[in-house]
Amino acid sequence: MREVLLAQQENDEDRILNLSLRPERLTDFVGQPELAENLTVAIRAAQKRAEPLEHLLLSGPQGLGKTTLAHIIANEMGTKFTATSGPAIERAGDLIGILTNLGEGDVLFIDEIHRLSKVVEEFLYPAMEQFQIDFVIDKGPYAKTIKFNLKRFTLIGATTRSGFLTAPLRARFGLAYHLNFYELADLVRILQRSAGLLSVRLDAAGAQEIARRSRGTPRVANRLLRRVRDYAEVKHDGAVTAEVASAALDAQGIDRLGLDPVDRRVLKVILDQYAGGPVGIEALAATLNEEPDTLVDVVEPYLLKAGLLRRTPRGREASRQAAEHLGLAPKTLL
Ligand SMILES: Nc1ncnc2c1ncn2[C@@H]1O[C@H](COP(=O)(O)OP(=O)(O)O)[C@@H](O)[C@H]1O
Numbered sequence: 482m483r484e485v486l487l488a489q490q491e492n493d494e495d496r497i498l499n500l501s502l503r504p505e506r507l508t509d510f511v512g513q514p515e516l517a518e519n520l521t522v523a524i525r526a527a528q529k530r531a532e533p534l535e536h537l538l539l540s541g542p543q544g545l546g547k548t549t550l551a552h553i554i555a556n557e558m559g560t561k562f563t564a565t566s567g568p569a570i571e572r573a574g575d576l577i578g579i580l581t582n583l584g585e586g587d588v589l590f591i592d593e594i595h596r597l598s599k600v601v602e603e604f605l606y607p608a609m610e611q612f613q614i615d616f617v618i619d620k621g622p623y624a625k626t627i628k629f630n631l632k633r634f635t636l637i638g639a640t641t642r643s644g645f646l647t648a649p650l651r652a653r654f655g656l657a658y659h660l661n662f663y664e665l666a667d668l669v670r671i672l673q674r675s676a677g678l679l680s681v682r683l684d685a686a687g688a689q690e691i692a693r694r695s696r697g698t699p700r701v702a703n704r705l706l707r708r709v710r711d712y713a714e715v716k717h718d719g720a721v722t723a724e725v726a727s728a729a730l731d732a733q734g735i736d737r738l739g740l741d742p743v744d745r746r747v748l749k750v751i752l753d754q755y756a757g758g759p760v761g762i763e764a765l766a767a768t769l770n771e772e773p774d775t776l777v778d779v780v781e782p783y784l785l786k787a788g789l790l791r792r793t794p795r796g797r798e799a800s801r802q803a804a805e806h807l808g809l810a811p812k813t814l815l
């Protein structure tokens with residue numbers, strides 16, 4: 482289970498390939514039209530005033546392009562990009578070196594920003610607001626607070642759980658954008674662009690077939706494209722048609738809705754062992770021998786969006802569509 486679940490997240494192969502497939506400029510960034518338009522305006526305005534871009538919060542499920550956008554922003558602003566993540570910053574001191582090395586308009590990207598500790602978060606407030614940090618040197622009677630002025634940088638925070646962000650931190654972002662799952666047509670465009678970069682012969686129907694099973698997620702689309710490419714090369718002449726894509730994805734256990742064995746197992750457990758739910762996330766995670774966070778961050782978002790799962794105050798419920806899709810009949814739904 483754990484291995485399969487991890488397979489949904491980014492592995493090393495992914496990371497390397499994603500780097501080569503990552504769009505560098507806003508014009509190459511497909512989809513999210515509203516966000517792209519607002520961001521373009523914000524960037525142009527900042528450039529016109531010769532000012533850094535305001536601090537920006539990006540929220541949304543994994544694999545939708547948060548890290549990609551942060552890179553694009555630094556490229557568009559023509560500034561340096563520095564990345565870290567909430568869990569990586571253990572003490573406020575870890576941030577001093579990073580912050581003092583930032584130049585005017587540079588981008589500091591903090592991934593999983595909802596996982597910053599309270600102390601670190603509070604240390605960030607004056608850095609974000611006044612571009613100033615206070616740090617204490619020496620101990621006891623000789624302790625002194627030193628103020629240090631920073632260059633005006635842009636903090637870009639990314640989070641899969643915008644609800645977990647504290648109000649004071651959220652309030653310090655001038656801009657906040659949410660990324661939604663991608664439309665089919667956008668996924669098709671992303672796949673065609675990736676196929677071009679990877680020299681895969683992908684026809685329109687093949688792209689449609691992969692896009693349909695990509696869970697609205699560019700990272701998944703790119704991963705499925707590679708699996709289909711392997712299959713097409715080994716079992717056929719390398720060309721990816723709808724039939725080849727369909728056979729390849731069936732062989733991978735990716736069904737018509739894009740669900741993989743883990744998704745199906747989650748729904749099956751709710752339907753079979755909890756009579757369709759509601760079941761609390763903790764109990765569900767325990768039954769599946771998984772971390773609740775992984776379920777919430779990796780598995781749930783698409784099941785919710787696809788209408789297969791519902792979140793209620795008493796826990797998670799599988800929907801009638803989920804039962805139908807799996808060919809199961811939960812007692813509570815009958
Ligand atoms: N809008 C997009 N257009 C084209 N490719 C995209 C887009 N968004 C994401 N991708 C692809 O998906 C991969 C994963 O995106 P990433 O930015 O790492 O997601 P997140 O940080 O939200 O988890 C990227 O490497 C890129 O190849």
Ligand SMILES: [Mg+2]
Nearest residue numbers: 547548549592
């Ligand atoms: Mg990311």
